[in-house]
Amino acid sequence: MFTVRKGRLALVSAVAVGAVVALAGCASGDPLDEGTSSAGTDTIVVGSQDYYSNEIIAEIYAQALEDGGFTVDRQFRIGQREAYLPEIESGSIDVFPEYSGSLLQALEADAPGGTADEVYTALEGALPDGLRVLDRADASDQNSWTVTQAFADTYNLTDIASLTNVTEPITVGGNSELESRPYGPTTLKEKYGIEIAGFTPVEDSGGPLTVKALVDNEIQLANIYTADPNIKSNNLLALEDPDGLFFPDNVVPVVSDKVDEKAADIINAVSAELGADTLVELNAESVNDQTAATSIATDWLKEVGLVS
């Protein structure tokens, strides 16, 4: 009897100790914990989305800043825009790679579209106090209506409007929110008169499942990010968008007041080198060769001569 009770007590204490340790671990492991802002005043906090390509860009910023003598605290893979935008606005994160059009739409739902420069100018005005954008890169990673090259050849497709040539039923595939987005199937029908036969949800944000569905011809039209190396490796074609259905999404660093002139110059130098095809190449290293973001960033910075 005594041993049973003692055994139970030991079990309870073991569980309790375990729970305390686990909780303590959570407290220090939480990337959004207050602890991050307690980093020294000369430390620059670099954040990134939970998106491999965004992490590569953030890592490039971080390494370039470190090379320039700054201390960098990396807070990567902080979920999607809803999760990290309040953190940037509150000043917990100092540098964040963003995409001009999508960020503008997140800040101002009814913002008009336009060219890359127009969107960039509109974004400058839309940012809250204490935040600014540095120079935009030519590299962009934006939504697109993508088809297979074979499908495009069959119906002589070049831009979105030419989808009216298609005589077979078109099934659209993508995340479920695509169905209600301003560039979604409804707009295709109303604006261009393109008949959309159906919508199939594939909830992986234009990832491998969506690409496979396109290649297998289970869907004919999908929303895939233009910097996705899968477009090239699977012989897909992102249809041209002369009417600006999609907002231009150039890579643009959002920074806080803590980023001084010197740091800003370093990041601007990075953006100047980040050309239209560069991002696709960097992404391909991650997707096709499974290279880690840190080594992709180091190699690229050396290659373009920003870091010796």
Add this chain to the structure above:
Amino acid sequence: MNLFADAVAWILDPANYTGPNAIPFRLLQHLIFTLVTLVIASAIAIPIGFLIGHTGRGRGLAVTTSGGLRAIPTLGLLTLVALYVGIGAGAPLVALTVLAIPPILAGAYTGFEAIDRRTVDAARAVGMSELQIVRKVEIPLGLPLLIGGLRSATLQVIATATLAAYVSNIGLGRYLFTGLKTRDYAEMLGGSILVIGLALVLEGLFVLIQRFVVPKGVTAGQIGALRNARSTSTR
């Protein structure tokens, strides 16, 4: 609380009862998808379970395998299968079948194992063949536990069948994904309430079935067994 009211309002909104995304249509899809999964899983798990239960062999293997199957994350398996077979109902069907097999298998063989060996020996002694023992003794007596296994499988599948919407235009999961992605939390919560409601209805159904399938002799036996257990424990 406000969100909850919004969700109820969403369920009651007549606009959600027409078109390709109508609630009754999604409910029916969800139900059919669940049933098909359970039929496939049963076709695999029940014969194996009966075999294990009757022969008493391979139990260790079954326990380890079904334990391993339980540990497989369904979404991961679904994605993996979908990368082979493509989008559509196939991949979720495979993933959910894998989810449903362990409880049904366990229900099938534990049902047989729970039978008093003396009963089985008696059946053998009066000249029943092995097949007759299985059919006339072991299956009826083991049925309550098998139905219990089916019940827990149903509950798991009905909740997890929302994942079917990850790669196909099927089921109540559509509301969850759409609501989450467009931040329409009334739709998301409304969809969840429908899933819960469906699960509760099927639970109720299983309670009734379980009551009907227990042979009269078994209940008598259970009371006897209970008395026996009590008397041994006080000793």
